[in-house]
Amino acid sequence: MKNIVISIVMGCAVAVSATAFAAGDTGNMNMAGGAQQGADAKNTMSHGEVKKVDTAAGKLTIKHGPLENLGMDAMTMVFKVKDPAMLSQVKVGDRIDFVAEEVNGALTVTKLQKQ
The missing domain is CATH 2.40.50.320 (Copper binding periplasmic protein CusF)
Known part of the structure; x- marks a missing residue:
């Protein structure tokens, strides 16, 4: 029983840390893209x-x-x-x-x- 609980806890820890790592890796993303598109739409004749x-x-x-x-x-x-x-x-x-x-x-x- 003790092994099952430890396995579940470890599995959750790995899943949470992988998600946090993926969310934090935004170095190659253009964060201004959405704002620029909004400005372009606003200025479209x-x-x-x-x-x-x-x-x-x-x-x-x-x-x-x-x-x-x-x-x-x-x-x-x-x-x-x-x-x-x-x-x-x-x-x-x-x-x-x-x-x-x-x-x-x-x-x-x-x-x-x-x-």
């Missing part, structure tokens, strides 16, 4: 068409493709703009590339380029 420019409210209505960084499908929706000067760069019908982010709870265009 989406494509759209300006449907309305509302300078008084500081908003654009955009018919857009998928917004991968926000997990949204293609649709037409209203966005605030980060910089009101963006509104003077576009007019209804313009095709644009843009980045939209959630800023203070509102979907906001943070980057904008005409195609």
Whole structure:
């Protein structure tokens, strides 16, 4: 009986130490990869068409493709703009590339380029 208990204890000790060794061996891993992918997704430009420019409210209505960084499908929706000067760069019908982010709870265009 004593031999069985010793065998079980030794088996557990070997299993725990092997797991700890494997978890601690991260020297060859690129730890910034996930953060970099998140940053790339955030900065990926989406494509759209300006449907309305509302300078008084500081908003654009955009018919857009998928917004991968926000997990949204293609649709037409209203966005605030980060910089009101963006509104003077576009007019209804313009095709644009843009980045939209959630800023203070509102979907906001943070980057904008005409195609």
